[in-house]
Amino acid sequence: MNKDMLIYPLFVQEGTGIHQEIPAMPGQYRYSPDKLCAAVDQIAGTGVRAILLFGIPQQKDETGTGAWAESGIVQKSVRLVKQEFPDMLVITDVCLCGYTSHGHCGVLDGEKVDNDKTLPLLAKTALSHAQAGADVVAPSDMMDGRVKAIRDMLDAQGCHDVPVMSYAVKYASSFYGPFRDAVGSAPAFGDRKTYQMDFHNAKEAVREALLDVDEGADMLIVKPALSYLDIVSSVSRHINIPVAAYSVSGEYSMIKAAAKAGYIDETAVAYESALSMIRAGADILITYYAKDLARWLNEGRIG
Ligand code: PBG
Numbered sequence: 001m002n003k004d005m006l007i008y009p010l011f012v013q014e015g016t017g018i019h020q021e022i023p024a025m026p027g028q029y030r031y032s033p034d035k036l037c038a039a040v041d042q043i044a045g046t047g048v049r050a051i052l053l054f055g056i057p058q059q060k061d062e063t064g065t066g067a068w069a070e071s072g073i074v075q076k077s078v079r080l081v082k083q084e085f086p087d088m089l090v091i092t093d094v095c096l097c098g099y100t101s102h103g104h105c106g107v108l109d110g111e112k113v114d115n116d117k118t119l120p121l122l123a124k125t126a127l128s129h130a131q132a133g134a135d136v137v138a139p140s141d142m143m144d145g146r147v148k149a150i151r152d153m154l155d156a157q158g159c160h161d162v163p164v165m166s167y168a169v170k171y172a173s174s175f176y177g178p179f180r181d182a183v184g185s186a187p188a189f190g191d192r193k194t195y196q197m198d199f200h201n202a203k204e205a206v207r208e209a210l211l212d213v214d215e216g217a218d219m220l221i222v223k224p225a226l227s228y229l230d231i232v233s234s235v236s237r238h239i240n241i242p243v244a245a246y247s248v249s250g251e252y253s254m255i256k257a258a259a260k261a262g263y264i265d266e267t268a269v270a271y272e273s274a275l276s277m278i279r280a281g282a283d284i285l286i287t288y289y290a291k292d293l294a295r296w297l298n299e300g301r302i303g
Contacts, residue, residue: 001271001278001285003047003297007091007244008290010043011182012036012077013056024178025249026256028288030056033076037084046294050089052138052286053077056183057099063107064099068124075132082133091136091165092129094122094150103187105141105195113195115143122146123153130159138221140167142195147215163218165244169205169235172196175224175250182249205231206238213241221286224248226273229280236281244284245277252288267292271302 011022011030018032019039031039043051055074057066066072074092081090096118097105106118118141126137127150137154139146147166154162172193180186197204209220220239222232223246236243255273259266270289277285287293296302 001275001293001297001303003294004049005278005282005284006048006290006294007050007052007284007286008043008048009052009054009286009288010036010039011054011056012073014058014073022178022182024181024253025288026260028182028252030182033073033080036077036080040081040085040088043291044085044088046291047298048290048294049087050091051081052091052093053081054093054183055098060099060101062101063121064096067094067096067099068121068128070128070132072128075128078129078132078134089135090133091138092126092134094126094129094137094139095141096121096125097141097185097187098183102189103185104190105192106143111190113143115145115195118143119146119149123149126150126164127153127157127159130154130162131157134162136163136165136219138165138167140170140221140223142167142170142192142197144211145215147212147217151216164216165219165221166212166217167223167246168209168212168217168220169222169228169231170196171199171224171228173199173224173227173248173250175227175248177250178253179249199228202230202234205235209235209239213239217241219244219284221246222282224251225277225282225285226251229276232277232280232282236283242283243281244286245280245282246286247274247277247289249288255289267296267301271296 225245
């Protein structure tokens with residue numbers, strides 16, 4: 001493990017003076033833009049060089065218009081961070097679920113998510129992030145065909161050099177629970193099983209990964225990580241672009257809670273769990289433990 005492999009997810013919220021701990025994720029916070037640079041300074045201080053931004057807008061609507069607003073929360077935050085920390089790699093999560101009133105990752109047709117009507121909206125969102133200065137865009141919505149839609153849009157608008165890091169293999173997982181509380185994106189009805197993947201199915205992983213490579217993805221994400229090491233392993237063996245494992249909110253919260261109760265050694269377990277993802281074949285780790293892992297590496301406590 002080394003610090004260059006680590007990506008730290010960060011929640012930015014519209015407003016001022018917000019530096020608010022997320023109840024189900026002790027040690028993780030929501031920041032308003034005015035508090036963001038202090039947080040990034042601290043992250044940079046540990047040696048972590050990449051962040052993944054999630055936005056929490058003030059208002060949500062039926063189609064998620066806040067996702068591509070020029071002065072939207074992510075767009076604003078990207079500009080701020082890139083201005084103050086030009087060397088920090090800024091990746092943005094591209095999805096509508098945090099911006100739609102119903103909490104689904106795409107636009108609705110009745111009670112169904114309309115895959116194809118969602119694609120141009122995701123492409124617009126990715127473009128607005130790139131134009132604000134995002135280094136990498138990371139679509140997490142799981143609509144079919146969105147990598148191509150985003151790539152085509154970025155290329156048509158002169159953003160050829162912005163890579164797409166696609167959540168290619170993302171399961172409909174209960175491990176996302178704490179995250180949905182953090183951003184208030186739990187679906188108002190139904191579930192995400194028509195667009196996220198069924199965890200009973202292992203073979204679909206490589207097929208989904210190959211589709212995204214074909215559509216122009218530059219890096220892939222497998223998510224969640226810890227219960228999906230077999231998937232990380234098979235995807236990384238079949239795919240010749242970098243593979244990231246996303247150790248999601250529920251994985252973090254479980255370690256935190258067990259450590260708080262005194263049942264496990266937090267440093268040792270967080271390290272062992274992260275290392276297992278690398279052993280399985282992940283080139284990159286997206287983890288809420290990124291700062292801690294970097295600090296522990298600096299202190300020689302792990303390595
Ligand atoms: C948005 C998105 C989710 C996560 C990342 N991007 C939630 C979801 O799909 O419901 C989960 C991250 C985590 O649990 O840490 N679609």
